[in-house]
Amino acid sequence: VLNTIAKLGGGFDIVSAGELYRVIKAGGDPAKCTFAGVGKTRDEIEYALKQGIYCFNAESEAELHYINQVAGELGMQAPVAVRVNPNVDAKTHAKITTGKSENKFGIDFDQILDVYARVAADCPNLIIKGLQMHIGSQLTNVDPFLEAVQKVIPLVTQVTKSYGIEFFSIGGGIGINYKQSLDSGDSAWWQENAEVHPLTIQAYAEAVVPHLEPLGLRILCEPGRFMVGNAGVMLTKVLYEKRGSAKVFKIVDAGMNDLIRPTLYEGWHQIVPLKQPANDTVEKGDVVGPICESGDFLAQNRELPLVKEGEYLAVLSAGAYGFTMASNYNTRPMPAEILVEDEKATVVRERQTLEDVLKGEHIA
Secondary structure, three states: HHHHHHOOOEEEEEEHHHHHHHHHHHHOOOEEEEEEEOOOOOOHHHHHHHHHHOEEEEOHHHHHHHHHHHHHHHHHEEEEEEEOOOOOOOOHHHHHHOOOOOOOOEEEHHHHHHHHHHHHHHOOEEEEEEEEEEOOEEEOOOOHHHHHHHHHHHHHHHHHHHHHEEEEEEEEEEEOOOOOOOOHHHHHHHHOOOHHOOOOOOHHHHHHHHHHHOOOOOOEEOOOOHHHHOOOEEEEEEEEEOOOOOOOOEEEOOOOOOOOOHHHHHHOEEEEEOOOOOOOOOOEEEEOOOOOOOOOEEEEEEEEOOOOOOOOEEEEEOOOOHHHHHOHHHOOOOOOEEEEEEEEEEEOOOOHHHHHHHHHOOOH
C-alpha cells in the first residue's frame, strides 16, 4: 500500500522511527516525510535527521530544545514546524479528537508566538519551516475544519512575516462513509440525497482553499483514512452460531486482535456475506470473535442476512486503523494481507505462523 502511494508521488506523515523505516523500505522518499508525535526519542530524532526527512512537527517547547540539542551534537540543522493546538472541537469520538486544550497534542494557541520567538533566539540548530495543526480524525462535517483554519490563519501570517516559513500543514481528519460503504462505491449513490452524505473532498476543498490561497504557502494535508479506509476489507469465517436466551451470536475467526476499532472506538463497520443470501430474511444478533473478552465483537445488535457455519463475511472499511493496530493478543497469528489491483491479487504480507509469533522469545 505504501509503495503504491509512493509511486503516485505521495508523502507520509509518520510518528515513529519504525514508520519512517517502513516508508523507506516501501520505496517512499524521506524528503517527503513529516515526523509528528509528542514523544520522539533521541534515537528517532537522530535516525530521521540522518535520513533527511522534510520536517519535524514539534509538539512542545521542550521537544524543540531537545531536537536542537541532538542536531547540534550531530553537526546538523533540523527542519521544524510547531504544532499549534487551536482549541477547536472536532465533534468526533473523544479518543480521536486532537485539537482541544485538554488533548496532549500541540502547543496552546495563546503561547505559540512566544514559543516561535524563543526558539528563533535560543535554538541555532533549528530551521523554522512551517506551522502545523491537526484537530482530529473521522470528521464528516466541514465546519470544524473551517473554524480551525480561520482561527489559525492570522498566526500563520504573523509567523510567515517574522520567520519566512514555507508551509502550513492543515492536518488530516477527513472522514469516510462506514455505514453504507458498499453503496458508496457507486458514483450514482453520491448524486442521491447528497445533503446527508459524509463530507466529500470537493466540499472540503471548496470550503478551505479560498482561505488558504492568499497565504502563498505550500499547503500540506494528511487524508490517510480518506484514501485507504474504504479500500480495505477483512474476510472472516463463521465458525459457530450460538442462540442464547438474550442474543444470537455469530462466532467468527476474526477478533478484536485483528480489528480493534469496534472495541476501542465503538467503530461501526458494515458487514456483508460473501455468498449471496437465498432470500431477504435478516436476523438481529452479535458478530463476535474468539478472544477471551466480552469486548471482543465486530458488531452488536446488528440485522444481518442469514449465514451458515462455514460461510464467510466481509467486514468493510477495514483499510484504515485495521491491520496497523492488530496484535498477537491470545497468541493469535496475524492474517495474510492481499493487494488487489484490477484482476491481479498479490500476497503482500504472509500469514504469520506460531513460530513467527514466538520469534525472539527465549527462556532464561
